[in-house]
Amino acid sequence: MTQIINGKDVAASVIAKIKAASDTLEAKSGVKPGLAVIIVGDDPASHAYVGAKGRMAKECGFNSVQHTLPEETTQEDLLKLVAELNADASIHGVLVQLPLPRHFDSEAVIQSILPEKDVDGLHVVNAGKLATGDLETGLISCTPAGSMLLVRTIHGADLSGLNAVVIGRSNLFGKPMGQLLLNANATVTMAHSRTKDLAGICRTADILVAAVGRPEMVKADWVKPGATVIDVGINRVPAPEKGEGKTKLVGDVAYAEASAVAGAITPVPGGVGPMTIAMLMANTVIAAYRKAGETPPAF
Amino acid sequence: MTQIINGKDVAASVIAKIKAASDTLEAKSGVKPGLAVIIVGDDPASHAYVGAKGRMAKECGFNSVQHTLPEETTQEDLLKLVAELNADASIHGVLVQLPLPRHFDSEAVIQSILPEKDVDGLHVVNAGKLATGDLETGLISCTPAGSMLLVRTIHGADLSGLNAVVIGRSNLFGKPMGQLLLNANATVTMAHSRTKDLAGICRTADILVAAVGRPEMVKADWVKPGATVIDVGINRVPAPEKGEGKTKLVGDVAYAEASAVAGAITPVPGGVGPMTIAMLMANTVIAAYRKAGETPPAF
Numbered sequence: 181m182t183q184i185i186n187g188k189d190v191a192a193s194v195i196a197k198i199k200a201a202s203d204t205l206e207a208k209s210g211v212k213p214g215l216a217v218i219i220v221g222d223d224p225a226s227h228a229y230v231g232a233k234g235r236m237a238k239e240c241g242f243n244s245v246q247h248t249l250p251e252e253t254t255q256e257d258l259l260k261l262v263a264e265l266n267a268d269a270s271i272h273g274v275l276v277q278l279p280l281p282r283h284f285d286s287e288a289v290i291q292s293i294l295p296e297k298d299v300d301g302l303h304v305v306n307a308g309k310l311a312t313g314d315l316e317t318g319l320i321s322c323t324p325a326g327s328m329l330l331v332r333t334i335h336g337a338d339l340s341g342l343n344a345v346v347i348g349r350s351n352l353f354g355k356p357m358g359q360l361l362l363n364a365n366a367t368v369t370m371a372h373s374r375t376k377d378l379a380g381i382c383r384t385a386d387i388l389v390a391a392v393g394r395p396e397m398v399k400a401d402w403v404k405p406g407a408t409v410i411d412v413g414i415n416r417v418p419a420p421e422k423g424e425g426k427t428k429l430v431g432d433v434a435y436a437e438a439s440a441v442a443g444a445i446t447p448v449p450g451g452v453g454p455m456t457i458a459m460l461m462a463n464t465v466i467a468a469y470r471k472a473g474e475t476p477p478a479f
Numbered sequence: 480m481t482q483i484i485n486g487k488d489v490a491a492s493v494i495a496k497i498k499a500a501s502d503t504l505e506a507k508s509g510v511k512p513g514l515a516v517i518i519v520g521d522d523p524a525s526h527a528y529v530g531a532k533g534r535m536a537k538e539c540g541f542n543s544v545q546h547t548l549p550e551e552t553t554q555e556d557l558l559k560l561v562a563e564l565n566a567d568a569s570i571h572g573v574l575v576q577l578p579l580p581r582h583f584d585s586e587a588v589i590q591s592i593l594p595e596k597d598v599d600g601l602h603v604v605n606a607g608k609l610a611t612g613d614l615e616t617g618l619i620s621c622t623p624a625g626s627m628l629l630v631r632t633i634h635g636a637d638l639s640g641l642n643a644v645v646i647g648r649s650n651l652f653g654k655p656m657g658q659l660l661l662n663a664n665a666t667v668t669m670a671h672s673r674t675k676d677l678a679g680i681c682r683t684a685d686i687l688v689a690a691v692g693r694p695e696m697v698k699a700d701w702v703k704p705g706a707t708v709i710d711v712g713i714n715r716v717p718a719p720e721k722g723e724g725k726t727k728l729v730g731d732v733a734y735a736e737a738s739a740v741a742g743a744i745t746p747v748p749g750g751v752g753p754m755t756i757a758m759l760m761a762n763t764v765i766a767a768y769r770k771a772g773e774t775p776p777a778f
Contacts, residue, residue: 308607311658312650340673343680349661351611359610362648362669367680369668370661374639381642381666 183444185330185410191454194329194479195240198461201477202241205469213468214243214271215299215461218261221251221281230277233457240461243270251281258284259292266294272471273299273464296470299463301325301356310356313363317470319463324357326455327410328364329479331387334408334444339366345385347371347378347432348392353412357389378402390432400437409433409445412452482743484629484709490753493628493778494539497760500776501540504768512767513542513570514598514760517560520550520580529576532756539760542569550580557583558591565593571770572598572763595769598762600624600655609655612662616769618762623656625754626709627663628778630686633707633743638665644684646670646677646731647691652711656688677701689731699736708732708744711751 206212215237219230230246237244247261258276265274274297280286290298295305301321309318335342344366348354354370362368371381373392382388382402390398391412403409413432422428431448439445446452462479469476505511514536518529529545536543546560557575564573573596579585589597594604600620608617634641643665647653653669661667670680672691681687681701689697690711702708712731721727730747738744745751761778768775 304607304611304613305603306607307610308603308605311606311610311654312603313654314603341675343675355610355612355658355661358669359654362654362671365671365673367668367670367674369666370657371666372661372664374664375666376640376642 182439182442183334184439185333185444185446185451187326187330187446187451187454190329190333191326191458194455194458194462195236197477197479198240198458198465201465201469205465205472205474206241209472209474211468211472212241212243212270213273213465214245214268215273215275215464216245216247216265216268216271217275217277218247218249218258219277220249220253220258220284226277233275233460236457236461237464240465242461242464245271255284255288258289262289262292266297271297272468273297273460275300275460295319296467299460299467301463302352307351307356310359315363319467320360320459321352321356322459322463323353323412323452323456324360325462325479326459327357327389327412327452328360329455329459330410330446330452331361331408335387337364339364339387342386343367343369343384344387344389345369345371345382346389346391347382347398348390348412350391353391357391361387361389392432394432395430396432396434398433398438400434400441403438403441405441406443407441409438409442410452411435411446411448414448414453481738481741482633483738484632484743484745484750486629486745486750486753489628489632490625490757493754493757493761494535496776496778497539497757497764500764500768504764504771504773505540508771508773510767510771511540511542511569512572512764513544513567514572514574514763515544515546515564515567515570516574516576517546517548517557518576519548519552519557519583525576532574532759535756535760536763539764541760541763544570554583554587557588561588561591565596570596571767572596572759574599574759594618595766598759598766600762601651606650606655609658612658614662618766619659619758620651620655621758621762622652622711622751622755623659624761624778625758626656626688626711626751627659628754628758629709629745629751630660630707634686636663638663638686641685642666642668642683643686643688644668644670644681645688645690646681646697647689647711649690652690656690660686660688691731693731694729695731695733697732697737699733699740702737702740704740705742706740708737708741709751710734710745710747713747713752
């Protein structure tokens with residue numbers, strides 16, 4: 181019987197743990213974790229994401245701050261705001277909602293965030309710490325960190341003897357995911373658009389992670405029977421069966437057929453998706469504990 | 480016919496290119512690349528390595544500086560010297576010979592070197608740049624960089640469609656090597672001591688890289704016929720055939736039998752070994768070009 185990995189449930193238990201940790205820290209040290217989110221411009225999807233993050237931060241008991249800047253904000257003014265938040269002792273996490281309007285140098289903005297407040301895990305210092313296996317002092321990119329928690333619900337923390345295949349080699353997901361799997365002792369193969377016989381390589385995977393942004397690319401015959409399948413894709417596709425002009429969300433895995441072969445699989449939506457925001461909150465409470473000189477909770 | 484990859488020849492051509500680039504920079508900008516090497520204590524092997532680096536730097540036309548500190552040097556004094564070299568405009572590369580005597584916090588010393596002078600490529604910022612595919616502004620760890628040059632002599636710069644397997648996941652070699660291969664479009668598998676069916680996984684490799692420190696562990700039947708084999712191991716073993724108490728150097732690959740199967744293979748010694756010091760010089764001239772605001776040569 182295939183196990184459906186319920187990301188909503190796992191995320192809810194992470195949030196409960198964060199809330200308790202936040203309360204403990206405040207009681208012990210008088211420190212309330214603070215998360216500042218900066219959004220520039222009017223993109224409705226970005227505003228929806230930022231709104232969700234703010235609500236979740238409040239639910240976790242955090243000090244939640246949102247800075248909404250007009251589209252025409254200059255790079256200089258944005259950097260100035262980041263510098264202020266870097267210096268603000270009540271703020272432990274700083275997040276700049278991406279994508280920024282085109283006239284910004286996004287990379288320079290991201291790199292201007294103090295590594296210890298970089299709760300998105302995008303700073304080069306955090307990338308370097310993850311790449312060298314230092315999970316104790318860095319902050320890990322949220323979606324791979326959340327995906328690892330889902331893997332752990334099936335396989336535990338030690339993946340010795342298991343083959344993991346990651347499809348997709350982005351800096352945001354594929355590379356850090358591969359590094360986390362390797363750090364957990366998996367034998368890790370990084371596959372991508374230049375890979376020959378992608379299906380055959382995927383079939384060697386005990387843990388198959390797809391992050392390519394192609395609707396239902398991974399078919400049933402790419403999946404080793406009994407494998408754990410983590411689907412990171414979120415693709416909106418037409419759904420004429422729901423009515424004219426209607427759409428639906430699907431992953432990078434052909435869920436209906438692949439779930440007949442897999443041992444465990446994440447659905448889309450409701451799999452990896454809910455984990456990302458939960459791990460953002462986890463990074464914020466970790467950053468607050470570290471700043472207070474306390475040992476942070478482990479997730 | 481198996482091709483023997485001659486690391487000495489490749490290293491010599493790299494050194495010739497560095498020498499020319501160093502001359503050009505001095506003629507154009509009046510800048511002579513400067514390499515400072517710090518050695519602490521009396522370890523004879525370390526002194527031999529440092530001596531070789533100094534001679535090579537002079538051969539490249541560099542300003543070569545050696546700081547020899549007594550065993551009882553304090554962490555504080557060593558950090559002070561690094562800070563002085565960081566601030567010294569005539570020095571473009573700073574290298575602290577490892578291992579340091581036990582009372583040092585080596586990691587703190589390494590991280591105190593300015594990333595742009597970290598010609599060993601060990602700083603977390605350089606690790607992060609490599610991990611995120613930024614090869615333009617960072618400095619790459621010398622042995623993996625040199626190993627990639629050897630791979631390139633066989634396969635060119637684009638490894639699309641090729642499977643690479645790296646055995647060993649150290650921060651010094653295995654991880655950066657995997658990142659370089661991935662960046663060159665190979666499909667990369669990171670294998671290690673916790674890998675199940677290591678021989679079988681190695682047999683999938685078009686490019687097999689061994690860096691485990693176990694004499695002649697990789698046998699002929701681990702090698703796919705025609706594969707390129709890069710042997711990073713340098714192990715000293717008894718050689719009774721040369722006389723009582725005699726020793727010899729062997730790699731991690733059983734060279735005699737594996738070379739009958741491989742398409743191309745590096746010998747030990749004379750394969751990867753000579754590349755490490757060459758790439759150290761390459762990093763130094765690259766750092767000097769960048770500091771002078773000039774486009775550095777590509778290796």
